[in-house]
Structure formats: C-alpha cells, structure tokens
Amino acid sequence: MSRPGEQMAAVQPAPAHPDVGAPTALAIEISNLKKGFGLKPVLRNVQLMLSRGQRMALLGANGAGKTTLLRILTGLSKAGSGTVRVYGLDSHYELQEIRRLVGFVAHQPYLYEELTVLENLLFFGKLYGVTHVRERATVLLQRVGMERRANDRIRALSRGQVQRVAWARALLHEPRLLLLDEPDTGLDQHGNDLVESLLAEHTERGGSMLFTTHNLERAIAWSDQIVILAGGRVTYQHESATLSLEELQRRYREVTR
Numbered sequence: 255m256s257r258p259g260e261q262m263a264a265v266q267p268a269p270a271h272p273d274v275g276a277p278t279a280l281a282i283e284i285s286n287l288k289k290g291f292g293l294k295p296v297l298r299n300v301q302l303m304l305s306r307g308q309r310m311a312l313l314g315a316n317g318a319g320k321t322t323l324l325r326i327l328t329g330l331s332k333a334g335s336g337t338v339r340v341y342g343l344d345s346h347y348e349l350q351e352i353r354r355l356v357g358f359v360a361h362q363p364y365l366y367e368e369l370t371v372l373e374n375l376l377f378f379g380k381l382y383g384v385t386h387v388r389e390r391a392t393v394l395l396q397r398v399g400m401e402r403r404a405n406d407r408i409r410a411l412s413r414g415q416v417q418r419v420a421w422a423r424a425l426l427h428e429p430r431l432l433l434l435d436e437p438d439t440g441l442d443q444h445g446n447d448l449v450e451s452l453l454a455e456h457t458e459r460g461g462s463m464l465f466t467t468h469n470l471e472r473a474i475a476w477s478d479q480i481v482i483l484a485g486g487r488v489t490y491q492h493e494s495a496t497l498s499l500e501e502l503q504r505r506y507r508e509v510t511r
C-alpha cells in the first residue's frame with residue numbers, strides 16, 4: 255500500500271463545510287489539460303465540464319489516463335499544463351480548499367493498516383475538521399455495515415471490508431464532489447447495492463460525482479453524462495438518458511480502436 259496520508263496529510267484542520275467556491279454552476283472545469291510521465295504523454299489536451307449535481311462516467315481502455323485524471327483532480331498528482339477548476343477553485347492555487355470539497359475512493363484505500371477502523375476515521379475526521387467526529391464515524395460505520403469491526407486493525411480486514419471503510423473515510427467530511435476510481439470492482443452484491451445507495455444519497459444532497467468504470471451498462475445506469483477518454487483526449491460525450499447500451503458499445507469500440 256502506498257502512503258495512506260498522501261492525499262490528506264497536507265490538509266489543515268478546518269471547518270467541515272467551508273464556504274468556498276467561486277460562483278459557478280460547474281463542479282469540474284478542465285481546459286487544455288496536459289500530463290505526461292517522462293517523455294510519454296498521457297493526457298494530451300483534455301477539455302471537460304461537469305455541472306453541479308451531475309454524475310459523469312469516465313470510460314476508456316486500460317492506460318487511457320482515467321486514474322491520472324482523477325489523481326490530478328484530487329491533487330495527488332500535478333497537471334503538466336492547462337487549467338483544472340473544482341467548484342470554481344483553481345487546483346494550482348487553491349488545492350487545500352479543493353481537498354475539503356472532494357471525497358476520493360480509489361484502488362488504494364488510503365488507510366493506515368496498523369490503526370483500527372475507528373482510529374483511522376477519527377484521524378482523518380480530525381484532519382478535515384469534522385465536528386462531532388466520533389458520532390459521525392459511528393454513523394458511517396453503521397451505514398457501511400462495519401460497526402462491529404470498529405476496533406479491528408485495517409490489516410485484519412478483507413479487501414471488500416477495507417473498501418467499505420474507505421467509503422466511510424471518503425464520506426466523513428460530506429464532500430460535494432465524489433471522485434470514484436472503479437467503485438464497482440471487488441465488491442459483492444451487497445457491497446454494490448451499498449455503493450448504489452450511497453451514491454443516490456450523495457446525489458439527493460446535491461453532490462456531484464465523476465467515476466471510472468469498465469462496465470458500460472453500469473456507466474449508463476449510474477450517470478447523467480458519459481465521456482470516453484482515448485488518445486489523451488475526450489473523444490466522445492453523450493447524455494446517458496438518451497443512450498442505449500448497444501450504441502455506447504458501438505461508439506466505445508470505434509473510439510478506443
């Protein structure tokens with residue numbers, strides 16, 4: 255596991271709901287984003303907008319740059335060039351404020367293996383300045399079905415159980431924007447039902463989300479907009495409500511060829 259605190263360690267204690275964000279209707283605004291590793295360009299020129307309260311599925315072949323894009327949005331990775339705004343905040347200058355608005359669920363859980371479930375939540379809750387953090391942690395552990403494991407160390411849990419705790423960690427500060435990297439992998443049917451209901455609650459509260467998946471059916475079911483990343487650019491975008499699975503499969507094959 256990589257350093258669990260790498261996303262959060264730089265976050266200073268602050269009110270859980272800071273009144274920040276320029277007056278914009280956009281949750282995400284990305285222009286001319288470029289990012290490479292060494293000589294290899296991964297994101298060549300990404301343009302992407304997500305309105306507040308909307309849900310977007312980010313599709314693309316293995317290695318297309320989906321995780322890289324999410325990591326830039328969370329501040330875990332820096333943009334090469336271009337502009338990235340979250341709720342009107344510039345990722346270059348206002349990363350601390352952005353981190354307080356964003357909840358990230360990734361392949362890595364970003365939890366301390368040697369701490370217990372509850373200790374992890376208390377630690378991250380305090381980092382985010384969550385008020386009544388113990389009560390909030392208890393409610394969330396019940397919500398994700400892990401209240402009986404509160405005093406177990408993370409390393410003693412199964413992968414799916416760790417993923418549930420990672421969800422509780424990501425939701426502690428009631429983020430306005432959820433960034434989810436393949437939230438549908440590694441979970442059993444109950445886990446998937448749980449994720450669906452957590453996402454529905456987040457949307458009902460007016461939250462926004464961007465998630466990656468390789469499951470085209472789920473992409474349509476869980477989103478308002480579908481985006482496909484290929485060749486370092488957004489090559490396809492469509493409203494989910496008016497898109498059939500067959501059409502998406504056809505377009506996906508076309509643009510990721």
Ligand SMILES: Nc1ncnc2c1ncn2[C@@H]1O[C@H](COP(=O)(O)OP(=O)(O)OP(=O)(O)O)[C@@H](O)[C@H]1O
Nearest residue numbers: 291292296314315316317318319320321322323466
């Ligand atoms: N830290 C890094 N150093 C070097 N190359 C990297 C690094 N992170 C990602 N890459 C490269 O960037 C490219 C995009 O990777 P990324 O993980 O963003 O793809 P992805 O679309 O999320 O793929 P998948 O669907 O397989 O999860 C890949 O070729 C990967 O090898």
